[in-house]
Amino acid sequence: MVLLYVFAAVVVINCLYYFLFSKFSFFNAFEKNTSTAFPVSLLVCAKNEAENLRKHIPLWLKQNYPYFEIILINDASYDDTLEVMEQFAETDARIKIVNVENNEAFWANKKYALTLGIKKAKHMRMVFTDADCRPASDVWLQEMATHFTEDKQLILGYGAYEKGTSFLNRLIRFETLMTAVQYFSYAQCGIPYMGVGRNLAYTGDLYHSTNGFMSHIKVASGDDDLFVNEVATKNNTAICVAENAFTYSLPKKTWKTWMLQKKRHITTAKLYKTQHRLLLALYYLTNFLFWPLAILCLVFLDWRLPLLLIVIRFAAQWIIVGKSAKKLKENDIIAWIPFLELFLVFAQLSIFISGSTSKSTRWK
Template sequence: MIVFYVLFYIFVVVILVQLFFYAYVFSKVKQKSHSNISTDRPFISVIVCAKNEANNLEKFLPSILNQDYPDFEVVLINDSSTDGTLRVMERFKAMHSNIKIVNVKNIEAFWGNKKYALTLGIKAATHNHLLFTDADCKPVSNQWIAEMSRCFSKDHRIVLGYGAYAKVKKSFINKLIRFDTLMTAVQYFSYSRLGQPFMGVGRNLAYTKELFFEARGFMDHMHIKSGDDDLFVNQIATAENTVICLSKNSFTESPSKKSYSDWIIQKRRHITTAKHYKLRHKAMLTLFYLSQFLFLTLSIALISTLFYWEVVVGLISLRYIVLFITLTLAAKKLEEKDLIPLFPILEIFLIVSQFSIFIKNLISKPNRWK
């Protein structure tokens, strides 16, 4: 019987931790954007790094080239592709004078390293303000560059944007991927608002070329093949130099993985970089994910034994009420409203998936980049 008392009190602590995150930390996404938006329209270099992305460039590059912005160039980086990527780039360049191509060939020291290719592209960029996206991404509006660039200021030299995944009707895996993306965004937006920015996503990220070279580029983690976006932001972002952009016109959208197994492989690659975050960031992320796992397992254990079941059910209900309030506001802000009715189910699947990924990553290391 004493075991059940111990589990019950651990459960109470876990609920308090969860309420702290959902009621306080994650509530920051619902707040209005910063009021000190710049009216300047700086010259922008949009950077797209592509490896074997011929088809995606054909499909998505026009949405970048058709942006309603007076002064921007598009730097296309061909990272040692073996398909028709370079030919597609050259064809677009023949039609658009604001395209610059950087053709990267593998060298032994940086074989298959996306950071090396990105570094060459950044060096080739004409302008100081850099805006990054992926070859399979498209801005949701022709105001993407305008909205992201407005967030730059004398102090704000990093802009964190939202990179959504396209909705697929009647697809549970698509909803799970989008829920995971929503939860990730809620975290990095909220922590940035709290003065603790810790990551960004390369699908929609901006920073200055000047800041990149002040930080010695990717040199501090060049040996780690992943993390050209989140590790770099984790390294250089501060409360003073980072701002978030929540304007709906600033979002980008990418096609999501179609199968659960493909998504798990992608997710494993992304998660491996987290162990290289700063200690305080690893601690806060670990605390949240551990509390998620303990909430699920202890809820099942205590309800199945009916130990103090009235209190347990009450605490679970309180936790879900707070979760629904916070995530509903965030989902509306980030245009993910269709996920709201499925929050409890999606959360359970996500917790189980994350635990599975954790075990798999302990056994073997995933690969990175194409």
């Protein structure tokens, strides 16, 4: 019976997390500030991204927003990145270029490059994306900017990945979906803990209030999530989940490159505030324990009660995560949810074990 009690406790905790996630699943967008079009600076840090810049700079320039500049940051690239930036800057005065050269103290450090870009920005409100990200529409910048108010100084957006048919593609999009469901839900509950640099906005006042990235400047990753973890509060954070405010980028195409990317992210998660680390750890632990405990209960106990618990847990998951997937336009992975979760749980365990001893100080 102890086994059954433990399994029941795990299922209850799982369902409590899905109840928390329902804060996002059933979220109705708040009224946006459409009375004022704040001038904004769009910042893009690029390292060896010449081809992506050729494709995406025209999309950023086409944004239907009256007052914005684009700060293109060349982070010590050795391809044609700087030349591409200069070509576009010659034809549009809204483009400003920051050319970053490596130095001994901050060699290949994205946060150092972003710091120089932020110093160049002339507008207090700033929107951030990556060079490999395309906006979902011509009103992406407008959607993000209209969430700024006197109180809301940090806007969390959704950075999606382009759809494919491979299992790896679905797994990456499922992991991205679940990450978004968590950080949007926690923000809705008043305990925001992270955002993604592919689609993020904040004010210069908020940036300077904590001396920018200085508290974690030596950590390779974290210009997005560690910064948000440090400055976000229930009062200054808003979420933007309109479909036309998404950004899209190409996901990793091989298991090796995806695993390496996830290992880098581990270096930042362990630096989150204690409250956030405990909440995230409990979620992943109970997700992991659910699977072996479910098998043990079905094999060694009367199968009827364990099966009922399994059905309840999967029903809660399909309703909450499925609704979130529809909201974030990831409908095609809903039928795959149990299989993707099973694989992701054990993939994350492998990544954590192998990545916990890895160290890196470069972002690319």
